[in-house]
Amino acid sequence: NTIDLSAARTAGVRVCNTPGQNAAAVAELTLGLMLAIDRKIADNVIDLRAGTWNKALYSNARGLKGRTLGIVGIGSIGKEVAIRAKAFDMQLAAFHRPGSSTEKEAFFDNHGIARYASVEELAGVSDYLTVHVPAGASTEGLLGEHILSLMKPGSVVLNLSRSSIVDEPALIRALDEQDLWAGIDVFADEPSASTGSIDSALARHPRVYGTHHIGASTAEAQQAVSDAVIRVIDSLETDNVLYEVT
Structure with a gap:
């Protein structure tokens, strides 16, 4: 996201990355946010530290078992998410492009992942919808008003990829109007430094469980x-x- 590849090529500089090395870490945080939202873990902690006991409020979790997790992007991270969600006995579904590699087709089959031909269809059946795709023109605003409008009341959106993939104003409206929840690790207004202040309406929203862009950390x-x-x-x-x- 930060290197001018054209300029690097012109200067004869080779650019390399380290794909997939942080996949397990991002997957762990994805499942962590799912559990935290379902059990309202952060709210439990805040109330306890304030001296408030409210077992009545926090005893209505739905649980992850049997819920449908929709995954957009079965790459290195998406695969790790699927493996961990399967261990929680969740139903797995994913956006599937025709002509996928034999290796990817085998992963779908071996892990019992239901194939959906569009993100729209996937959003409609998902209790949890998580995106693990790169930023780019084809994914900018992918989770926008249209896709979000198709999600079931009470369902959860997760973005641990790049902030541009989510239309933040549209998500805020969906949180307010559709009874959705969100687990977010990346924000459009996040500081470039590792410490600082953030002024983000999405991060402040009471139906958002946010983390500090720490998925790979x-x-x-x-x-x-x-x-x-x-x-x-x-x-x-x-x-x-x-x-x-x-």
Whole structure:
């Protein structure tokens, strides 16, 4: 998102990344937000710290078992999310493009993932809808007014990818009018630095469980990225450069 690939090519600079190394970490936070929203974990903690006991309010969770998780993007992160959600005995569904690779088709079959030909269809059946796709022209505003309007009352939207994928004003309206909830790790108005202040209507919304763009931030993930960087550096001395972005 931050490197001018054209300028790099002109200057003869090779650009590489480390794909998939943080997939498990992002998947863990995705499931964590799902559990936190269902059990209202943050609200439980806030009330307890304030000296308030309210078992009556917090005893009405639906639970994840048997609920349908819709996944948009069965890449490295989406696959890790599916594996973990399956362990919670959730029903899995995903947006499926015709002509997917044999490996991806096998993943759908082996994990019992129902295929949906459009995001619209997927949104309509999902209790939880999570997006794990890259930012770009084809995904900008993907979760906008139309898709959100198709979701069931009480369902949950999750975005741990890039803020541009969600139309934030449309999501706020859906939270207010459709009884939706949201788990969000990325915000349009988030600071570029690791600390600072944020003025985000979405982050402040009472039906949003937000985190500080920390999806990839675990010790395990950072070690995996570091190891991959070393492999990339070593590969620069060969004819087979790893993870080169062209």
